[in-house]
Amino acid sequence: MNIPSALQHVSEHGKSQLSTYVIEQGKAILEIADIQKAYQDKRVLEHINLDLKAGELISFLGPSGCGKTTLLRIIAGLEQPDYGKIVKKGQDITRLKSAKRQCGVVFQNYALFPNLTIADNIAFGLNDQKWSKAQKAERVNELLDLIELPDISARYPYQLSGGQQQRVALARALAAKPDLLLLDEPLSALDAVVRVKLRQNIRLIQRQLNIPTILVTHDQEEALSISDRIAVMYAGKIEQLDTPHNIYYAPQTRFVAAFIGNMSFLAGKVEQNHTLKLLESESVVTRQHRMPLGAAFEVGFRPENATLSLERPVDFQGLVIKVRPIHTEFLGAKKRVFCQMQTGNGQAIDLQVDLEHQNTSSLNNDMWLSVASHHLYLFDEAGRVRC
Numbered sequence: 001m002n003i004p005s006a007l008q009h010v011s012e013h014g015k016s017q018l019s020t021y022v023i024e025q026g027k028a029i030l031e032i033a034d035i036q037k038a039y040q041d042k043r044v045l046e047h048i049n050l051d052l053k054a055g056e057l058i059s060f061l062g063p064s065g066c067g068k069t070t071l072l073r074i075i076a077g078l079e080q081p082d083y084g085k086i087v088k089k090g091q092d093i094t095r096l097k098s099a100k101r102q103c104g105v106v107f108q109n110y111a112l113f114p115n116l117t118i119a120d121n122i123a124f125g126l127n128d129q130k131w132s133k134a135q136k137a138e139r140v141n142e143l144l145d146l147i148e149l150p151d152i153s154a155r156y157p158y159q160l161s162g163g164q165q166q167r168v169a170l171a172r173a174l175a176a177k178p179d180l181l182l183l184d185e186p187l188s189a190l191d192a193v194v195r196v197k198l199r200q201n202i203r204l205i206q207r208q209l210n211i212p213t214i215l216v217t218h219d220q221e222e223a224l225s226i227s228d229r230i231a232v233m234y235a236g237k238i239e240q241l242d243t244p245h246n247i248y249y250a251p252q253t254r255f256v257a258a259f260i261g262n263m264s265f266l267a268g269k270v271e272q273n274h275t276l277k278l279l280e281s282e283s284v285v286t287r288q289h290r291m292p293l294g295a296a297f298e299v300g301f302r303p304e305n306a307t308l309s310l311e312r313p314v315d316f317q318g319l320v321i322k323v324r325p326i327h328t329e330f331l332g333a334k335k336r337v338f339c340q341m342q343t344g345n346g347q348a349i350d351l352q353v354d355l356e357h358q359n360t361s362s363l364n365n366d367m368w369l370s371v372a373s374h375h376l377y378l379f380d381e382a383g384r385v386r387c
């Protein structure tokens, strides 16, 4: 994954200092309180709590089947929760019909009517309302300008590219001036280049209209690059709701750390307050933590924070282990080196290191992998971060 450039400037992990999230103090437009849902005894959503502020874009990000779409459909009124409450602008809308919720929804598969012109497709969302013909035409033109496709009103969907169709779907969702925009994987059917361009368009339009928006996606680069906050979901729960910066640099759980970007893990037991014994008998020096002596842990690091050297670093505070580089992958500005650490029982642990300027011809069979203690993440047995 490419880490979006806005996230690349911090040298050590910790809470965001560069955060661009300025909506924090804003008023909640949408409040989701303790939403729960099961299908035939299978729990799909558990105790979901969330607030969406005015003008904010939150992404639901997580692996397939974690409940993202179900949660979005509950917010849209297309699905009923078993328990919990949804409040929009102070009104309890949990049992309100979908059509009355004033939500604009865009789905993955453009869902345009093939037999209607683009103008009629966009105006379709206005049919329930008391818009005169002239008002409708004016609104359609306004929206075509907004999506920067002013000359296509007489065309039919089949005459447009996938990206253009999705912009029309967005215009249709915005036609009736909803106060909430819900986007369900709107970009996943498009090719990579169009996807990047369109996600920027969506973000620009969303900011221009200042419309609170929820985006469902399984694409972490997409979520990191355009969201104010991301709800990382796993098995029906929100693991962490935070800014993209903190999701990447300050993951609160092992799942988030492993799911966003890359992280290598090594297991061990707490030996002293700062010194932990890896199961492979090496020690690692971490920052302050509050784990009991003897407790099992995993230490994690990101590939960009690890270094390879021929000589063992001396007086080094952190993790130092002997590894064998196995192969490298070219990633443009950097190379990823896949290493293995041999365990006492003949097994190998896979670890990854990114080299930016180092010449990979200097790689040797036996090298030292080191990570400074302030770049190490410590997870307890329950997968919660401890430092």
Ligand SMILES: Nc1ncnc2c1ncn2[C@@H]1O[C@H](COP(=O)(O)OP(=O)(O)OP(=O)(O)O)[C@@H](O)[C@H]1O
Binding pocket: 039, 044, 062, 063, 064, 065, 066, 067, 068, 069, 070, 071, 218
């Ligand atoms: N109508 C339904 N009846 C029964 N099970 C359902 C129904 N809708 C969803 N599920 C199940 O609920 C779980 C969550 O589904 P959901 O579509 O919300 O996940 P998702 O995170 O959006 O996944 P994906 O990224 O694959 O779309 C899945 O196990 C799915 O099979």
